Amino acid sequence: MGQKLSVRATLFVFTLAVIVEVEYFSELALYDELPPFSLGKIILSFASFATQTFFQFLSIYYVNIQIIKFLDSKLSWDKSFTKRSISEFFLTTCAAVFITIPFLIWIDYGFLTPFWGFPTDGLVITLYYNILYIVVLNSLFIVSYEIFHLYIQRQKTQLNLEKTMRQNILTQFEALRYQVHPHFLFNSLESLLHLIKTDQKRALEFTENFTSIYRNVLKTVESPTITIEKELEFVRSYVFLQQIRFGDSFEVQFNVKSSGNIPPFAIQSLVENAIKHNGLSEKNPLKIDISENSGYIEITNNIIPQSRVSASGIGLTNLKDRYKLITDMRTKFERTETHFVAMIPILSA
Template structure:
């Protein structure tokens, strides 16, 4: 129901009935109208007006919610004023033609009252929806803050995990005696990874370029560790690199690919990052390990999906097709936060 019309708006017709009853009672009390005249008005006219006001609230509420989304005040103010005025005029003319001839009031009031009533209804609806949007925004911000804190913690935990550090130090230990130049680059790429993690701990979104540079360093460490068992490609244009993505999204996907699939010289794991329309597409060969403890609980995917839902509303996809596991990550052109 709330997706169609805010339930709070349905209180407006009942509020209108109460406010209409007060002046009617005062007219009887002050002798301006007899009790019979007021009673006849209530019986014959009020139900029709109540139905009309309810219809107006429903239509105005529905259309205003749509206009708030597609014709917002902050960017398309003149057009919005025109459309709101058009709604008020349309329903006011309808009320003048169908209802006000039954009202025994001066002609000026018969023509002025519909415009006053519909303008007030429109203003009340706008105020209610602004209040509701403000509340929703506060809830979303609070949720985003919690998500951000959790993200910072998980990012540091994942990258500074003792297994990650131990594995790479073990590789470095053996590499020093085999190839000093590669060992030197290994240290540089490892330092880039930790520097990136520390730099993004306060960020909700990062440029694609920075995330790709990070994942290149991450893949270099993995390539030293797995040698010919891992093949990696990146095909992303410079234009797309200026867009945005949640930090460590690619690391999560690559880490899952390495964790759950066979990586060996005889069965190399192929990972490719490319662009497709407004998305990054990450594919890897689908060759699951057979160990029982390799089952995935998909918490990383759920965390990434929730993050996207908060940031853009467009969700990533995860599926298996033609011997490959495919992940699509929507790119964000204009950061919301």
């Protein structure tokens, strides 16, 4: 349907241009009767020239566009650059010359000779030069159009590529984000199971606080980043739960005043990681310090060796991957004989 419409429109424009040419040729009788250099003759000449020129260039432009569209469907640049270049130049040039020749004849023999008195013999050479001019002008048009078209296509390709990359990043981020969600749930239930076996009263207290905290978790998990204030609020609640379980074996100090954003569960996952990989006791408690340091949140904990360490591989790797997806800033981790230090970048709000 679209192709038929394009063919009809092309024929319409071309026919309209021919009608205009015939009309102006028919006006030569009236044109000759007017006195030389009269206002009427000048107005008629200018109107004829302007109208004729408009329809000529409109016809050339439209026909060239249709030729280019046809070649795009039949002979793309990817298939053969040489064949496409030759075909496009030949077809568009022939179309431009074919459309323009009647106009040039009208200019040379219907306007210059009767109005200005140019010799007819010399106008043949002028006609050849005009045709050469049209060929050069058409070539410049084709080159300019293809360069502009290539630029637009590259812009569209770049936008589509960026859109695809953003979608892929979003998909990866969601996968990582929801990986944290069940991880937090599993570890909390594991803590609850331990309390049920050892202290049922504290297990009940743990359960009551856990329900309200988990409700906030379900809201938080939908956001790619949250404010440091909200994250610390969640961490304090999480620490409260863990202190129900561990009592005096677990201490956390908060020294953060900065504003900004971080991924949800960023600090909490590091606190959880410290609990999981260290042996806690009242004699040798786990001490965690959460502070700020030159654009980073720094989480430091003492190392307490334990006989068995179960690692799922989610914690630190997940946190590093989530940061990679949303910023060029990288997380930093350092382990010494006595301490483990994690530094996570503070993101702009």
